[in-house]
Amino acid sequence: MNIGQTDFYTQAILSLAALVGLTSFLMLGQSRLLRLIFVFALQGFLLTLTTSLAAYSLGNPHLYISAALTLLLKVIFIPWMLRREVLQMNIHRDIQTLKNKTMIMLGGASLMVFSYYVLHPIVQNTAPVMLNALAVSLSVVLLGMLLMISHRQAVAHVVGFMSIENGLFFAAIVATKGMPMVVELGIAFDVLVAAVLFGIFFLHIRSSIDSLDVDLLNRLNEIEK
Amino acid sequence: MNWLIAILQSALFIILAPLLAGWLKYCKCRLQNRKAPSLLQPYQDLLKLSNKQPVVSEQASWLFITAPYLIFSATALAASVVPLIVVDLPTSASADVIVMVGFFAFARFFLTLAGLDIGTAFGGMGSSREMTISSLAEPAMLMAIFTLTMTASTTNLSGAIAHVLDEGLVLRPSFVFALFALVLVAIAETGRIPVDNPTTHLELTMIHEAMILEYSGRYLALIEWASQLKLMLYGVLIANIFFPWGIAETFALKDLGYGLLAILGKLALLAIFLAIAETLVAKMRLFRVQEYLSFAYLLGLIGMLSHIILEASR
């Protein structure tokens, strides 16, 4: 495939896919929470762009609604909520020391290659653009998990979780050219509920262990050492 | 004919470089509510320096005195490779883009050696820092440029730019990354604000200035001019690789004129962006620069990978 020969829509989707992948990488390497949330919002914004682009070029007006929902939820509401949470708890100046940052980044890069490797046989018959977009979404999902594994702050876990959702969403837009409206609304609602639940969850962890560092939950271990 | 144009273009490059520096300074002054010096001020500075008697330390060896000439020539050679107003330069064939990076390395090699020559603490400090930054920046730059050269499947800069021009507007994810990487590298390599402050003489922060502290007179003029040339070179690289439209493809006089106007416009615009960025951003700590540059390196690498995986996969 040569990118010069494809249509403009494909080019744009590919570029956006690359940028979404980049934001995932950025989140993985981020050690400050506020910046992490900002990059997450950026990823949401890129998703909004993708959705509106798909809506425009496929002539599918209900995707606009989906784009608007994304914008509202993932670019504005959830980042705002997380940000408020972080500021309230006064942990925005904490620098999370990521151990083995280089190893994590390298691991992220190899996950990306791995997702290509995994998807290669599956999408052999479809257009190459599909392979690329799906591979990027899969790697966004995997990178989100890696983010949750490598970071210690509960906020970072929420962001990682949401970015997994972002990856799935991106795949859905590109691969199926928009899911039925009901599904979209359902997902949006799920995300909202998840965000609220996380808010409550934060409250409880903080009141019980005075911190959002999930490593401190190790104390709940029942086994005597 | 080709060679004549190539030589004229390099001369134009060398002559315009101080103007760009002046314009940048002008923009910055206006943004910071200061009264701006004349646009031609850098020329006057250079002229004045070149007519002054240089004072050289007693410790200086022949290398100290030769270095400015070598630095300037190497930078000028690098400039002669880059298409400014017209593609299809014969000089681009005799030295491709890897050689251009090599010229930069050549100039830097002698600049850092000159910094060490006198044996003051400042010189060593500047050299050490410069080598640190550049040894991280150079690979990032090569990565960004390799993305271009692999797209155009040539390392000949003229050829690559012509290829981008022929292809028309294609949105390439790899170019987005390469552009960012090259911008970051350009800022680091030309010693602009988040990395180095060109106007400072504060010992803890200076890099470029620390190395050339012992220079005066015509030697200082040569080094200053070379660094202005380098700034312009990076500007032209960014402008002509990623936004090549307007550059002349034939040697017709009209096309050349348009090419000149186009590049002047693009450079002026870039300088405004740079001035805004320099006004808004604070200088980084020295040991934050590595993060900045490894980010650039990562971007360059991702650009190259996304070219290979996304754009040309089979």
Place this chain on the structure above:
Amino acid sequence: MILFSAYLAVLLSFASGLLALTVNQRHLLQTLCNYSFSTLFKNQSQHKAWIDKNLELQRFPAFLRQGVFILLGLSGLFAVIAGLTVLISKQVITDQLPLGLPWLPWHIRFDCLSGFFFLIIGIGVFAVSLYGPGYVRTYKEHQHPFASLGLFTGLFVAGMLLVLLSDDAFMFMIAWELMSVASYFLVAFQHENSANRRAAFLYLLMAEVGALAIILAFGVLASFSDGFTFNALRESKLSVTWSSIAFVLALLGFGMKAGIAPIHVWLPEAHPVAPSHISALMSGVMLKVAVYGLIRFCFDLLSEVQWQWGVVLLILGSLSALAGILYAMMQPNLKRLLAYSSVENIGIIFMVLGLTMIFMATGHPQLGVLGLLAALFHAFNHALFKNLLFLGAGILQHQTHELNIDMMGGLIKKMPQTSLLFLVGCMSISSLPLFNGFVSEWLAFQTALQVDVLDNGVLRSLIPVAAAALALTAALAAACFVKVFGLIFLGQPRSHHSEKAHEVQNKFMLAGPALLAGLCFFIGIFPSTIIHLINNTSEQLLGQTLPNVNALSWLWLAPVSAQQASYSPPLVLIAALIAAGICYSYFRRNPLTTVRTAPTWDCGFGGLTPRMQYTSSSFTMPFRRIFAKVWIVDEQISKETKGAMNQEVASVHYQLQVHDHSWPHIYTPIAQGVNDLARQVGRIQTGNIRTYLGYSFVTLILLLWLIS
């Protein structure tokens, strides 16, 4: 004729070794000479007078030294002649010598690949023989006998040449061992120091383990063929698994000799302790023989290469290149630094060889040729500049009695010629344009940029990463050698010795490095001279030539096609001269503005001292911080305070030690494992004689049972 000069090169190196043995036999020589003149050449009295004069007690050692090195130099010269002629005539010459085992005479084969490495060795040996007499003069005869140095140098060179000539596994191994053992004695030459003995032992140990691996690799091949000649080995039909096993063994063996990370540890230990001209030969030339072995084994003996091997080489090469240069940067000892930088360069060569394998195995032989070209060219260049730098280090040690970079400084004024030669070496190794190092690096990048033709996704993503590593390596190498040159030659002298240093008096000691520096520059400007030769080599070895042979002229270098990439060093040189000339004449036009000298501005504190300068550890401090995990850094700062309330700092002690990760993580566990194993085995040693008899009895029974 070609073979004759090759043999002559080998014989001359033997002869030089034997001549060195006569250092204690002056009387014997005198009587021999008297006898021969009285019986054979009666009427040549002027010759007799000349020889008699030189055999006098005073002049004899110097005469002998010169004689030994002249023979060595002639050997180098003939090696160059033999190599060049075979490369130009593209011949394959085979021969058999009635030596060795009765049913297996020594098979000799001299082809382009051997010829190319003959050329490398020849140049190295010739330069060393120019340099040698002046350098070894300082050794005290009773402490460091010249006889052993000369003998083993001769044997070492002969061993290397024989490795290249051999065409069967037996002769190859014999020559290989000759080379290894002779160089062991050379490393152990200054044996009064226990560290040196330890380094030499480590070297011997690793060389022998490597040799074992090579023997096993040959064994794997030989078990699938009927004989030990290379011709028979070439015919052997191996399954992919067995050939991969052979490849891994060969990689282990040759890689150990070549100094690929992580099996490089003998290199930084052995090179600094050997005499400088020997380190030059070992680093510049012997490592290339190991590269030759790998190329011969993989591309010639093994019938088909697999791309997976290429990946292994690529990864190992990139790691060695990066690790080598990063470790080099931290060394304050000049020769140790150069040894680590050899690891880096060998890493680059292996990396490009890996690319060659990948392209060969995936059906792009022409690009494989490009890779081989880059690898061989880099091997050649490395031989030139590493020799040059080691010889330069020898001169520095000779003049300042120091190898610690932090103790030198300001030598550019004391030793102008040496500094210029050293500068050329530093510029070549930092791969700056106009010098030879740049050309091979350029070719390596061009090879890596051809990745677009590959189909395999893993390779497509791996090769750019390797190219990125190569770019980083090149930039770090420049930083490292700026440090080297800047701290040794620039600034103010940091020690008494370097303040008193002066230029070497012996012009021949400068002639060797000067020859190499000239070649570095010449080949940087006219690379196609060598590229043509390598092209012949690859035509013979791989049956392919470069895609774009016609465009290879003395002016242009366009290995793939003129549209894709081209480089014209002569034009660049001309342009550089013009540019420098114009700015020089423009800025020098006003006679009033001649340079005025003044003391350095010291910020008003009253006097700059050499101690204010940057040192090696301070220059590399940012790197130490950025790449902190690469080394085991042991940094200690202790302050002594005095005065009231201990407020005033009397003195500060700073200690920095940088260690290699491979010791605690690879070698110590292995050593421990071997020890544990030995202890287990030791259990059967009870000390009771009847138990031992029982062992023999059981063994006997077992054997009887086996053969029944």
